[in-house]
Amino acid sequence: MKSHLLLPMIGIFVFIVNAQKQEGFISLDCGLPIDESPYDDPYNGLTFTSDSNYIQTGKIGKVEKDAMTTFARQYLTLRYFPEGKRNCYNLNVKRGTNYLISVSILYGNYDGLNIDPNFDLYLGPNKWARVDMEGRPNGISEDIIHKARSNSLDICVVKTGTTSPLVSTIEIRPLRNDTYVTQSGSLALSFRAYYTNSGDQIRYADDVHDRVWYPFFDTSFKQITTSLNINNSGTYEVPKTVLKNAATPRNASEPLLIAWLPKPANAQVYLYMHFAEIEALKANETREFNVILKGNFNHSGFSPPKLELHTLYTGVPVQCDSEGCNLQLVKTSNSTLPPLINAFEAYTVIEFPQVETSQSDVITIKDIKANYELSKISWQGDPCLPQNISWDNLRCTYVDVSTPPRIISLNLSQSGLTGSIAISLQNLTLLQELDLSNNSLSGPVPIFLAKMKSLSLLNLIGNNLNGSVPQALLDREKEGLVLKLEGNPDLCRFSSCNPKKPKKFLIPAIASVASLLIVGVVVALICVFKKKKVPSASDAHDSPPSKPAVDDGDNNKLESSFLSKKIRFSYLEVQEMTNNFERALGEGGFGVVYHGSVNGSQQVAVKLLSQSSSQGYKHFKAEVDLLLRVHHINLVSLVGYCNEGRHLALIYEYMPNGDLKQQLSGKPGGFVLSWESRLKIAVDAALGLEYLHTGCKPPMVHRDIKTTNILLDRNFQAKLADFGLSRSFSDGNETYVSTVVAGTPGYLDPEYYKTNWLTEKSDIYSFGIVLLEIITNRPIIQQSREKLNLVEWVSFMVSKGDLRNIMDPNLHQNYDKGSVWKAIEIAMSCVSPSSARRPNMSRVANDLKDCLAAENSRVREGRERESKSSMEFSVDIYTDMIPKAR
Numbered sequence: 001m002k003s004h005l006l007l008p009m010i011g012i013f014v015f016i017v018n019a020q021k022q023e024g025f026i027s028l029d030c031g032l033p034i035d036e037s038p039y040d041d042p043y044n045g046l047t048f049t050s051d052s053n054y055i056q057t058g059k060i061g062k063v064e065k066d067a068m069t070t071f072a073r074q075y076l077t078l079r080y081f082p083e084g085k086r087n088c089y090n091l092n093v094k095r096g097t098n099y100l101i102s103v104s105i106l107y108g109n110y111d112g113l114n115i116d117p118n119f120d121l122y123l124g125p126n127k128w129a130r131v132d133m134e135g136r137p138n139g140i141s142e143d144i145i146h147k148a149r150s151n152s153l154d155i156c157v158v159k160t161g162t163t164s165p166l167v168s169t170i171e172i173r174p175l176r177n178d179t180y181v182t183q184s185g186s187l188a189l190s191f192r193a194y195y196t197n198s199g200d201q202i203r204y205a206d207d208v209h210d211r212v213w214y215p216f217f218d219t220s221f222k223q224i225t226t227s228l229n230i231n232n233s234g235t236y237e238v239p240k241t242v243l244k245n246a247a248t249p250r251n252a253s254e255p256l257l258i259a260w261l262p263k264p265a266n267a268q269v270y271l272y273m274h275f276a277e278i279e280a281l282k283a284n285e286t287r288e289f290n291v292i293l294k295g296n297f298n299h300s301g302f303s304p305p306k307l308e309l310h311t312l313y314t315g316v317p318v319q320c321d322s323e324g325c326n327l328q329l330v331k332t333s334n335s336t337l338p339p340l341i342n343a344f345e346a347y348t349v350i351e352f353p354q355v356e357t358s359q360s361d362v363i364t365i366k367d368i369k370a371n372y373e374l375s376k377i378s379w380q381g382d383p384c385l386p387q388n389i390s391w392d393n394l395r396c397t398y399v400d401v402s403t404p405p406r407i408i409s410l411n412l413s414q415s416g417l418t419g420s421i422a423i424s425l426q427n428l429t430l431l432q433e434l435d436l437s438n439n440s441l442s443g444p445v446p447i448f449l450a451k452m453k454s455l456s457l458l459n460l461i462g463n464n465l466n467g468s469v470p471q472a473l474l475d476r477e478k479e480g481l482v483l484k485l486e487g488n489p490d491l492c493r494f495s496s497c498n499p500k501k502p503k504k505f506l507i508p509a510i511a512s513v514a515s516l517l518i519v520g521v522v523v524a525l526i527c528v529f530k531k532k533k534v535p536s537a538s539d540a541h542d543s544p545p546s547k548p549a550v551d552d553g554d555n556n557k558l559e560s561s562f563l564s565k566k567i568r569f570s571y572l573e574v575q576e577m578t579n580n581f582e583r584a585l586g587e588g589g590f591g592v593v594y595h596g597s598v599n600g601s602q603q604v605a606v607k608l609l610s611q612s613s614s615q616g617y618k619h620f621k622a623e624v625d626l627l628l629r630v631h632h633i634n635l636v637s638l639v640g641y642c643n644e645g646r647h648l649a650l651i652y653e654y655m656p657n658g659d660l661k662q663q664l665s666g667k668p669g670g671f672v673l674s675w676e677s678r679l680k681i682a683v684d685a686a687l688g689l690e691y692l693h694t695g696c697k698p699p700m701v702h703r704d705i706k707t708t709n710i711l712l713d714r715n716f717q718a719k720l721a722d723f724g725l726s727r728s729f730s731d732g733n734e735t736y737v738s739t740v741v742a743g744t745p746g747y748l749d750p751e752y753y754k755t756n757w758l759t760e761k762s763d764i765y766s767f768g769i770v771l772l773e774i775i776t777n778r779p780i781i782q783q784s785r786e787k788l789n790l791v792e793w794v795s796f797m798v799s800k801g802d803l804r805n806i807m808d809p810n811l812h813q814n815y816d817k818g819s820v821w822k823a824i825e826i827a828m829s830c831v832s833p834s835s836a837r838r839p840n841m842s843r844v845a846n847d848l849k850d851c852l853a854a855e856n857s858r859v860r861e862g863r864e865r866e867s868k869s870s871m872e873f874s875v876d877i878y879t880d881m882i883p884k885a886r
Contacts, residue, residue: 027169054091055088055089057084060077063077067109102143104171107166117131117166118130121155153172173211179236188349200215202242224247224248238342259327261324270347272346273313275312275340277304277340287335290328297314327344349714355401374412394407404599415439423446425448438462461485567640577651590609604654605655606649657713675814693760694842703758703763749761765830768829771826775820778808826848830844
């Protein structure tokens with residue numbers, strides 16, 4: 001008897017273990033009949049289920065017979081969508097979790113027409129990818145790493161032509177939240193390769209996260225391999241089967257070169273390079289090499305650890321040139337062995353800027369859909385977005401991509417509604433128009449409709465409603481509500497219900513009304529007398545202050561101007577957006593700056609006033625005054641503010657690449673800014689200053705230009721920040737103002753320091769110092785130099801004609817010498833001791849543009865001389881084109 005029970009028990013145990021391993025996995029075989037679900041893939045043990053419970057539309061198709069023997073089971077059926085513009089899968093996920101999402105599409109001539117379909121793929125309200133099946137007999141797999149913004153995820157296909165969209169599989173895998181971290185956006189897979197000259201795809205169960213690794217090799221490579229155990233317990237948990245192989249250059253003295261073309265060509269790129277030393281090195285052998293992504297990333301003197309995974313990655317996004325990306329692993333002079341690489345992943349950043357419709361509205365409208373069993377084919381995905389395919393019979397408000405749309409109009413006329421008016425309607429708090437006419441609704445008119453303050457039109461014509469209309473709702477008519485009630489035979493307005501009352505009730509009724517009138521008059525008289533009473537001094541003294549005792553007049557002015565233009569946040573909201581001030585970005589005289597998120601999507605920087613800051617409130621007002629009236633692409637923009645008691649905060653757009661000082665130091669990601677990138681940043685900063693000096697009326701002086709106040713967005717576009725010390729000239733004819741000296745030592749204009757006369761030329765001196773830092777990447781004061789001060793040292797080096805010593809050695813002389821000499825000339829003219837000899841900002845900006853043009857010309861010529869082979873990626877279900885080495 002025991003032997004008979006043993007096999008079933010083992011089967012149950014295997015099922016439980018397998019389920020635990022796949023915890024959080026979603027594996028949908030689209031079009032799989034429900035009675036055949038679930039099943040286990042015999043090759044990898046993944047459990048696939050039918051998609052029937054995740055979508056209510058579409059039809060089932062099967063690939064033609066010739067394809068049946070070629071592809072795995074999950075690709076043999078599909079779901080296609082001949083009806084509707086948009087069709088969506090709705091999946092349950094965990095908000096804030098990083099997911100690997102893969103959607104596979106195999107046409108397989110399921111319809112016998114031999115017409116390759118094309119359509120768009122959406123993730124929630126944002127377009128994810130364009131799917132074009134032409135010339136893709138093995139199908140397409142779109143892969144993305146995306147952090148869930150809510151507990152619900154919509155994956156939608158959108159019809160764009162005459163062919164029907166289709167889906168073969170949807171696979172979602174949770175990842176560790178400390179991996180594949182982006183400054184902004186999600187990561188679309190370019191390729192994921194491991195280096196072997198023989199082998200198959202590697203995925204689950206070798207890879208616990210079910211990443212698919214494609215084999216790749218090139219004739220310029222030499223393969224090495226090991227059978228020894230490799231420690232892969234690093235953060236990225238690359239499979240041991242991937243790490244046991246590696247590629248080195250066939251010519252040991254040559255670098256290992258890999259080139260590829262991202263899509264689109266100007267995309268922001270993240271790289272993940274996985275290394276493990278798998279050769280047994282002799283006592284006199286070393287392997288050391290530099291990892292260089294041309295113009296972006298440079299990691300020097302790297303030695304892979306013995307039989308242990310080590311991952312190098314770009315901490316910030318990088319941008320390759322128009323010819324593509326060029327990765328070089330270059331042997332150092334200390335190394336006896338050539339470089340190696342085991343595996344490589346490349347992703348492009350895809351921004352999903354549009355936030356979803358307000359979650360409360362989404363939950364409510366889906367509840368209404370379920371309550372009335374509505375089967376409108378357009379009612380899938382996000383109700384309001386995208387605007388051109390929003391739900392039928394529904395209108396929304398649209399402010400900007402970072403503000404969730406709200407539902408303001410709902411028309412369910414002639415929709416076959418039965419039962420009572422759904423109580424969940426009251427949760428559409430911004431609803432202005434509600435049309436429920438010509439249905440079969442019954443029961444009373446609920447009083448909650450009167451409490452919907454935004455409601456301006458309520459159409460209940462042609463239903464079976466009964467009873468009395470609530471007086472509160474009738475009173476709303478006096479406030480402008482358009483109330484339509486005709487065609488409800490058993491419904492009556494309060495004033496006309498049961499009109500023929502017995503006469504014996506007439507006198508009590510009149511008496512009651514008279515009593516109410518008397519009470520009303522008395523109350524009105526009391527209010528009038530109270531209004532006329534002037535509060536005494538003691539009353540005023542006892543009244544608690546509503547604001548802190550700091551500059552009330554200016555504070556009120558600040559409030560009125562701010563409310564009309566910006567968003568005001570409460571201190572509680574500031575705590576929530578910063579996750580209780582979890583991540584500090586930096587600290588200045590005003591206070592600490594924290595990373596935050598508005599609406600779960602728009603990243604912001606929150607500058608919180610320190611309680612110990614003596615000048616904090618003054619600087620707070622100065623920044624507000626400036627940023628309310630100036631707007632320029634090279635000035636950091638204000639998102640909102642907090643002014644609650646002693647809590648003052650300014651909320652800015654988030655600049656993911658930090659400040660110029662950080663970038664020059666190479667700390668974020670460890671790569672070196674190219675000369676071209678530095679000139680672009682200098683031009684951007686100059687244009688921002690030019691706007692303050694000449695575009696503002698009256699003109700503005702920043703007063704604190706320095707490398708830490710030049711911030712960089714995700715595209716490395718520079719923007720000026722920190723306007724707490726800024727001053728304006730009240731009269732447009734003024735050329736200077738007399739003021740107490742303020743600014744940062746080292747950047748201070750010596751003439752301003754001596755005379756207290758502040759002019760725009762004071763900013764130009766500070767900008768000249770910044771430009772010298774960009775050129776030299778050296779500190780302003782350095783004790784070990786021949787000349788301590790940077791200005792004096794550069795002047796000394798210029799007199800010797802020593803350009804090589806002046807320039808940042810990290811650039812390895814990769815620059816146009818003419819543009820460098822021109823930039824040095826500009827910088828030295830800016831830091832002239834006499835303000836009269838300094839150029840204005842317009843001249844500086846134009847001259848820097850000339851420098852940039854010269855450097856761009858050199859870069860273009862260099863590209864034309866290079867012989868470069870690269871190819872686009874085509875990620876297929878079974879055949880993947882990996883980038884060729886050269």
